Amino acid sequence: MSDKNYLTTDYTLRSWFLTTDHKRIAILYFASLIFFFFIGGAAATAIRIELATPQADLVSSDVYNRLFTMHGIIMVWFFLIPSIPNTLGNFVVPLMIGARDLAFPRLNLMSWYIFMLGGCITLFAILAGGVDTGWTFYTPFSTLYSNSYVIVAAAGIFIAGFSSILTGLNFIVTIHRLRAPGLTWYRLPLFLWSLYATSVILVLATPVLAITLLLMATERFFGVGIFDPRIGGDPLLFQHLFWFYSHPAVYIMILPGMGVINELVSCFSRKQVFGYKFVAWCSLAIAAVGFLVWGHHMFVSGQSLIASLVFSFMSFIVAVPSAIKVFNWTATLHKGSIHFDAPMLYALAFIGLFTIGGLTGLFLACLAYDVHATDTYFVVAHFHYIMVGGMVTAYFGGLHYWWPKITGRLYSEYWARTAAVLIFFGFNLTFFPQFILGAEGMPRRYHVYPPEFQVWNVLSSGGAAILAVAYLMPLFYLGYSAFFGRRAPANPWNAPGLEWQTSSPPPEFNFASQPVVTRAPYQYNEHFQAEPQNA
Amino acid sequence: MTEWRPPFALVGAWLGLLVLLALTVTLAYVPLGAANAVVALGIGTIKAGLVAAIFMELRHRSGLTLIFAGAGLFWLGILLWLGSMDFLTRT
Numbered sequence: 001m002s003d004k005n006y007l008t009t010d011y012t013l014r015s016w017f018l019t020t021d022h023k024r025i026a027i028l029y030f031a032s033l034i035f036f037f038f039i040g041g042a043a044a045t046a047i048r049i050e051l052a053t054p055q056a057d058l059v060s061s062d063v064y065n066r067l068f069t070m071h072g073i074i075m076v077w078f079f080l081i082p083s084i085p086n087t088l089g090n091f092v093v094p095l096m097i098g099a100r101d102l103a104f105p106r107l108n109l110m111s112w113y114i115f116m117l118g119g120c121i122t123l124f125a126i127l128a129g130g131v132d133t134g135w136t137f138y139t140p141f142s143t144l145y146s147n148s149y150v151i152v153a154a155a156g157i158f159i160a161g162f163s164s165i166l167t168g169l170n171f172i173v174t175i176h177r178l179r180a181p182g183l184t185w186y187r188l189p190l191f192l193w194s195l196y197a198t199s200v201i202l203v204l205a206t207p208v209l210a211i212t213l214l215l216m217a218t219e220r221f222f223g224v225g226i227f228d229p230r231i232g233g234d235p236l237l238f239q240h241l242f243w244f245y246s247h248p249a250v251y252i253m254i255l256p257g258m259g260v261i262n263e264l265v266s267c268f269s270r271k272q273v274f275g276y277k278f279v280a281w282c283s284l285a286i287a288a289v290g291f292l293v294w295g296h297h298m299f300v301s302g303q304s305l306i307a308s309l310v311f312s313f314m315s316f317i318v319a320v321p322s323a324i325k326v327f328n329w330t331a332t333l334h335k336g337s338i339h340f341d342a343p344m345l346y347a348l349a350f351i352g353l354f355t356i357g358g359l360t361g362l363f364l365a366c367l368a369y370d371v372h373a374t375d376t377y378f379v380v381a382h383f384h385y386i387m388v389g390g391m392v393t394a395y396f397g398g399l400h401y402w403w404p405k406i407t408g409r410l411y412s413e414y415w416a417r418t419a420a421v422l423i424f425f426g427f428n429l430t431f432f433p434q435f436i437l438g439a440e441g442m443p444r445r446y447h448v449y450p451p452e453f454q455v456w457n458v459l460s461s462g463g464a465a466i467l468a469v470a471y472l473m474p475l476f477y478l479g480y481s482a483f484f485g486r487r488a489p490a491n492p493w494n495a496p497g498l499e500w501q502t503s504s505p506p507p508e509f510n511f512a513s514q515p516v517v518t519r520a521p522y523q524y525n526e527h528f529q530a531e532p533q534n535a
Numbered sequence: 536m537t538e539w540r541p542p543f544a545l546v547g548a549w550l551g552l553l554v555l556l557a558l559t560v561t562l563a564y565v566p567l568g569a570a571n572a573v574v575a576l577g578i579g580t581i582k583a584g585l586v587a588a589i590f591m592e593l594r595h596r597s598g599l600t601l602i603f604a605g606a607g608l609f610w611l612g613i614l615l616w617l618g619s620m621d622f623l624t625r626t
Contacts, residue, residue, distance in 0.1 A: 176599070203603075204610045240618045291613055295621065307621035 005408065005505040020105035021508060023406075026091035028112050033087060034475075036078040036119060041471065043071035048430075048464040054451045064447035065132035072135030073126065077157050078119050080387055081249060084256035085202075086115070086167055088398045089195050091406060093171060095499035095506060096189050098180025098515040103173040104166075111166040118160030125152035134445065136246070137213070139227040139238040143220045151220060154213040161206045164252075168202030171195055180498065182517035186280070189497055189521050190273060193280040194259025197287035201248045201255075205291070209245035212238065239301055243294035251290040253387055254354070255283055257394030258325055261347050264397050265329045267495045268344035269336025272522040275328045282321035289318040299370045308367055315365035322358055326351060341493075342416035346397030349424040350390055357385030360435065375445075378438025381431045389427050396423070396474065403478060404492045408505040409485030415477040422470035429463025496523050548589035555582050 006023045009015070016024060046067050050058040059067065090108065094101050102108050125131060129149030133142045142150045175188070175196050215226050216238065225231030227238045266273045273279055295303060295311030329351055338344070360382040364370050373379060404410055433456040438444075442453045449457070491500040502511050559578050567574060588594045593604055 172603075200606070204607060208614065234622065236621065237618075240614075240621065244614050244618075291610055292617065295617065302625075303621045304624035304626065306624040307617070310617070310620070 004507060005503065006508050007408070007505050009508050018109070020101070020109055022090050022094050022102050022105065022108060023506065025108050025112055026087050026089075027406075029082065029086040029090060029115070032112075032116060032119065033079055033083055036074050039123070040071050040074035040079055041468065043067050043074070045464070045468060047071060048461040050447050051449075051457045052461040054449050054454050054457075056448050059447065061447060062130075062132065065134075065445070066126070066130035068445055069131045069134050070126045073122060073131065073153060073157070076135055076249070077160055078115075078122070080253045080391055081164065082115065082167075083253075083391070083395050084260065084398060085171070085195060085198055085252075086111075088260065088395070088402060089171065089256065090167075092402060092499050093174060093192065093195065094178070095405075095502065095510055096192055096497060097175065097178055097183055098498050098511060098517070099174065099178035100509045100511070102170050103177055104170050107166050108170055111163040111170070114166070115160050115163035118156045118158070118163065120156070121159060122153045122156030125149040125156060136242060137216060138242075139216060139219070139235070142216055143227060151217050154216060158210050158213045161210045164202045164206045168199035168206075171199040172203065175199075180515050180517055183498075186277065187517055187520055188280075190262035190276070190279055190283075191256075191259035194255045194262070194283045197283040198252050198255045200284075201252050201287050201290065205245045205248040205252075208241060209249075212241040212245065215241070236298065236301055236303055239298050240294070243297045244291070247294040247297065248287070248290045250383075250386065251286055253391045255286060257350065257354075257391040258283070260394045260398035260401070261329060261350050263495075263497070264343045264347035264401055265332050265351075266522045266524070267401070267493050268339045268341055268347070269333050270339075270524045271332055271336040272520075272524065273328065274331035274334075275324075276520070276522070278324055279328050282324050285321040286318060289314065289321070293318050296365055296370070299367055300374045312365055312367050316362065319358060319362055319365075326355055326358070340417070342411075342413060342420050343397045343401040345417055345420035345424075346393050346400065349420065349427075350393045350397065353385050353389030353393060353424075353427065357382060357390055360385065373438055375443055376438035377434040377442050377444055380444050381434035381438060384431045384434075389431065393423065393427075396420070399474070399478075401493070402499075403481070404488030405499060405504050405506070407482045407485070408488050408503075409481045409483075410488045410492065411481035411485055412477050415473060419470050419473040419477070422466060422473070426463050426466030426468075426470050430460050430467050431463070433457070433459045433463075497521070544589055548585050551585055552582055555585075 006021055016028065019025060019028075046058065047064070050056070050064060050067075056064075090102070093099075126149075129147055129152075131146065131150050131153045133146050133150055137150065137154060142154075175192055179188070218224050219226045219228060219233070223231060225233040227233040227235060229235050262273055262279060292314040293311055295307055296315045298311075299308050329347075360378070364373060364379065364382060400411070400416055437453055437456045437460075440453070442449055442456075488504045490503050492504070493500070498515055498517070499506075501515060555578050559575060562574050562578075563571065565571075587604065591604070593601060596604075
């Protein structure tokens with residue numbers, strides 16, 4: 001067999017930075033996201049150190065405002081949203097459908113450059129002048145009071161939005177047009193259904209964010225009355241427009257995570273996903289209904305009671321397809337031949353953490369409780385359970401699952417399992433106390449607080465320290481495995497997906513010959529019942 | 536000199552948009568009461584239809600493209616509908 005694969009076809013920098021190979025672009029995204037993740041993580045670390053005591057010991061209030069804004073902006077737009085689609089998705093979508101590449105390879109490379117340009121501009125704004133509006137850029141603070149770097153940061157996000165739109169477009173066209181013969185819609189892996197739903201949101205919602213940020217800049221620079229009521233604007237319009245994007249953005253983050261979990265649960269239970277069609281259509285249902293619930297971020301903003309009731313009702317509705325997915329994963333596990341490899345540990349952690357995050361979301365969908373909990377740590381804990389406990393855990397699970405395919409190397413199962421358990425433990429210790437803090441009334445975005453809250457904050461900061469170590473661990477053992485790990489076979493998990501039918505790492509054009517699909521996905525029949533080979 | 540001339544459909548659509556624009560401005564000064572908004576929205580819809588069908592060439596596209604274009608319009612409708620519902624029912 002030839003040693004030539006996508007990593008060894010050419011070693012020059014030029015071959016990397018001008019590549020149109022989806023696998024190499026995925027690696028470019030991967031490296032960029034690690035960079036952004038650690039910048040956002042550093043801000044989080046500073047926040048948790050500051051909050052270990054009730055006084056302002058480490059930073060002033062101004063710096064604290066800049067810290068949590070930096071944490072939010074970087075993590076949301078430059079890590080969570082692009083993470084699974086742009087790294088794992090970019091790598092495996094063509095492999096999973098038996099294609100040579102995405103439909104628009106050069107557009108794919110351009111997306112990465114646009115993303116980096118946006119990221120660098122935003123980073124410049126954050127580091128040069130600092131932004132203190134919070135990641136939401138609420139007016140009138142962003143248009144009247146904060147410094148001008150807020151517009152520079154918004155410009156960076158505006159630019160990065162185009163990267164999202166182009167990636168979404170690329171995935172939609174690829175999934176429609178480039179499927180291998182025999183790969184019908186109901187034979188698609190569920191990860192692709194979830195990425196398809198995510199792409200639809202990316203294409204439909206991101207332009208609204210771009211327009212919103214443009215309107216914000218217009219009002220700030222030209223005094224056009226869009227949001228400011230003194231010059232004829234509507235003070236709630238910004239929040240309507242912002243959350244019309246940003247609530248679906250939560251599903252941009254979590255839907256790909258759910259897709260990864262389908263692959264993991266099925267593979268490590270050696271069973272077909274229970275209720276395949278339900279799970280597939282639930283992805284689309286979540287994407288669609290997710291557009292109808294943005295007003296639940298605005299219950300105390302002054303919007304009308306009728307609007308709040310409608311949004312509250314719709315928020316309960318969107319929980320239904322999410323719950324169906326959780327039930328179907330547990331049903332898939334039932335009587336499965338379960339293997340507790342590292343990806344499976346991440347998947348199980350995801351199911352637990354996402355369930356807690358989802359159920360506390362129902363608390364917040366209740367008008368009465370939301371009034372009490374708005375802008376408290378309850379909300380902080382809730383969305384971290386979804387976005388970090390859910391999405392980041394799924395990302396790590398997917399990364400471990402496809403790592404042998406990406407690098408052609410096996411990692412240390414011992415360290416991977418240890419990291420997975422530590423992440424689960426550290427995460428819960430960090431964020432569960434925040435539910436209690438929030439229920440007791442500690443507001444978010446404050447760096448000094450009454451001493452009676454300290455015990456929960458100390459627990460939370462201690463958990464954050466464990467979590468930080470656990471998040472650093474994969475950097476070492478995966479980094480080591482990429483260069484020195486054992487060679488991976490083509491199909492280390494003994495899984496039936498098309499991506500496992502080619503060598504690890506794959507050749508430049510993925511498959512030696514066009515694969516033909518003749519059966520439904522996740523057919524863990526006698527042929528695929530053997531043990532995974534990484535243990 | 537090239538002999539290229541813009542297709543009649545494009546010129547026609549452009550002229551149509553100008554006529555509709557003139558109609559919008561004129562009718563804005565005619566006191567129709569509540570019907571003013573309805574008329575303005577109706578003309579706006581026709582304009583949008585012209586742009587979508589002629590300039591965006593959606594009239595020649597496949598069903599799938601039309602579904603995606605329609606989806607964009609549908610979601611825009613949701614944004615406007617739920618956003619205005621809040622505005623119209625504020626106390």
